[in-house]
Amino acid sequence: MAKVNLIAHGGDLGAIARTYPAAPTPWVDLSTGINPWSYPHGDNPPDLNGLPRNADVHACRESMAHYLGCAWEAITLMPGSQIGISLLPHLLPQSRVVIAGPTYEEHAHSWRGAGHDVDVLSLSEAQAASADIIIVVHPNNPDGTVFEGAAFDSLRQRQAARGGWLIVDEAFGDLCPSESYASHAGADGLIIPRSFGKFFGLAGLRLGALLSPAPLRTKVEQAIGPWAVSTQALRIGAQAYQDTDWINEMRGRLNSRAEELTSILRHAGLEIVGGTDLYCLARHVQAPALFTHLAQAGLYVRQFDTHPTWLRFGLPADIASLARVKQALSTFGDI
Secondary structure (H helix, E strand, O other): OOOOOOOOOOOOHHHHHHHOOOOOOOOEEOOOOOOOOOOOOOOOOOOOOOOOOHHHHHHHHHHHHHHHOOOHHHEEEEOOHHHHHHHHHHHOOOOEEEEEOOOOOHHHHHHHHOOOEEEEEOHHHHHHOOOOEEEEEOOOOOOOOOOOHHHHHHHHHHHHHOOOEEEEEEOOHHHOHHHOOHHHOOOOOEEEEEEOHHHHOOHHHOOEEEEOOHHHHHHHHHHHOOOOOOHHHHHHHHHHHHOHHHHHHHHHHHHHHHHHHHHHHHHOOOEEEEEEOOEEEEEOOOHHHHHHHHHHOOEEOEEOOOOOOEEEEEOOOOHHHHHHHHHHHHOOOOO
């Protein structure tokens, strides 16, 4: 059997705890860009004996469509946006693919794994490239760079005219709704993966969507088959997307905590590379040693093999965790 090469991600708290068994507990997991304050989904889960109902699928799609400002017909629900990222390379013909990077590595991994010709270029180089498929993460993970509107319009039209595709990954798009391109969903040549779990803090629920024009949407729906999303995910998603009070309050809360975290990192002498309101990307010449120091203090942050001087910090859920970050940084020495 062929060996499957997997990309390393954050979030595996069990593995890091086994690596550093002497670290104080409880561990503080800052290795993902997931909201630490989950959407309150209640204590009464739906009856899981039956299959997901079409009515629940439609309700979730309509709720998401209203939230995004797009037609519900453009939405294919799926168990997380990663499924769409992994599936697309197998649904589209062999192509030259250009990805604006550095960015979320699963894009390049998925397209290369399916035999496509892939280049990872800077954002400006990607915008100017002649390619069948151009992929931009907006806002970008991990540096938070946004894809400006004028550039989006020009590139979308260019790709559509040549029969190509522009894929705009908006996994973190809930943080900047005014800059989302979801309202263009269904336009020729445009594909937009969307995530539910990151902003709503329910990554384990596995809910996301792929926004695309009708011909591709049919292929996607045939590929994932019926009942792809659980009843629980459909119902929680439908409710959450309509909860405007919670959404607006949470955006403010995340922004405040992100500013607190950024201030602590900057005060400790780390160089801030970028980020969003769910994570902060920092640079330090001794990042591997700092990662180890933080882990020994029970703090799990994200490393990057391709950028060894980078560390990404997710948001601490409470003041005590924030204080642990500050304390650990202060004992690292002269940063």
